[in-house]
Amino acid sequence: MKVTEKSLKARCTELNLKDLRDTTFGIRFERLTKGYTVQLVYRDATPPKNLIEEASASEAAAIIEGAAAGASAVKAAGGDKPEYITTDTFVRQAGERCVKCQTKDITAGHLSATTKGVLSQACSCTRCGTTWTAIYTLSDYDNSAAVIE
Numbered sequence: 001m002k003v004t005e006k007s008l009k010a011r012c013t014e015l016n017l018k019d020l021r022d023t024t025f026g027i028r029f030e031r032l033t034k035g036y037t038v039q040l041v042y043r044d045a046t047p048p049k050n051l052i053e054e055a056s057a058s059e060a061a062a063i064i065e066g067a068a069a070g071a072s073a074v075k076a077a078g079g080d081k082p083e084y085i086t087t088d089t090f091v092r093q094a095g096e097r098c099v100k101c102q103t104k105d106i107t108a109g110h111l112s113a114t115t116k117g118v119l120s121q122a123c124s125c126t127r128c129g130t131t132w133t134a135i136y137t138l139s140d141y142d143n144s145a146a147v148i149e
């Protein structure tokens with residue numbers, strides 16, 4: 001299969017949502033004028049780490065698969081104890097707790113629209129200082145509510 005910018009993007013999204021979902025990092029790739037850059041982006045304040053720069057599409061694809069395989073191996077060996085809670089846990093807790101230290105002592109900012117049907121809210125933990133963005137998706141409407149004049 002030919003590697004294209006589109007297929008690379010789809011692969012990164014797939015890995016970030018599945019294989020890398022419980023890890024402390026995700027993979028990002030960018031197409032710059034001189035070629036592709038592949039980065040590991042961490043879920044905390046750690047600066048992104050470049051894995052390769054000015055790469056061809058197939059080189060970028062190989063690096064992406066390598067990083068995913070490495071993460072899977074670490075996970076299979078039980079060496080990866082995620083520092084942050086998983087998406088499932090976050091949703092189950094209704095976003096009411098810090099994603100790192102699990103305290104309810106958090107500060108949430110205003111909701112803002114990012115894309116259609118999705119709202120995001122900047123949050124921070126008063127105890128450990130971790131910051132994150134809570135993401136809300138549109139799910140339903142209720143037309144029985146009284147209209148407030």
Ligand SMILES: [Zn+2]
Pocket residue numbers: 098099100101102103125126127128129130
């Ligand atoms: Zn915290």
